[in-house]
Amino acid sequence: MSGPQEMPIATNGDVVLVRQKVRSVAAEIGLSLVDQTKIVTAASELARNVLVHAGGGRVEVEKVSTGLRPGLRLVFSDEGPGISDIAQAMTDGFTTGGGLGLGLSGSRRLVDEFDLVSAPGEGTRITVTKWSR
């Protein structure tokens, strides 16, 4: 397995580049078209969150494997204001960014594993994984 590849998220254009990168790696490891679409959509939501809430950050894109099953792991991190109430932030419709409030909650439904680490003033780190079926 090759190591993680890091991409910056600093502009709207970077969000598009992240989507394209995730799409190509997802196809490479053999995810179905529906699963590719789900992980790319989740990546788009999470990358936008980094931009809107933290003013920027980065994502690491990594191919992972559990024996025979390949997967794709994305780690979004930023040094933004962090999240004080994670349960509330994970609720459908809750928003502080003027959006629809589906970014976090919706992304979680689109991936197989979802992990969020954040504290006020300490930035946010979200790890998502999609496994090949």
Added chain:
Amino acid sequence: MERVPILKLGDILIVSIQIDLDDQSVLTLQEDLADTVVSRGARGVIIDITAVEIVDSFIGRMLSTIAAMTRMLDAETVVVGMRPAVAITLVELGLSLGGVRTALNLEKGVVMLEHARSAEG
């Protein structure tokens, strides 16, 4: 930022999204469409997303906004060509695109708009 072209066919505007839209392009398209509906006196708008690989919450909101906005300007919007994987993902994401009319392809979209118009008499 890339701009999405808006084509006119009779009193219908046709927008075929062929690029990977960044958020700024999405907002620009909304504004361009509102302006064009008024300046051309369009009665219908067709947004073709055949080439769109993903619809996230931002693009989904754009579709709802355009539908609501054009309705206020006396034009009906139909979104055509959604890929099956996109539909599955949108529902799981939690977006139902309420208020947005859809048709399977451009041809059916045109028929839908013509019916809407003849119903008005």
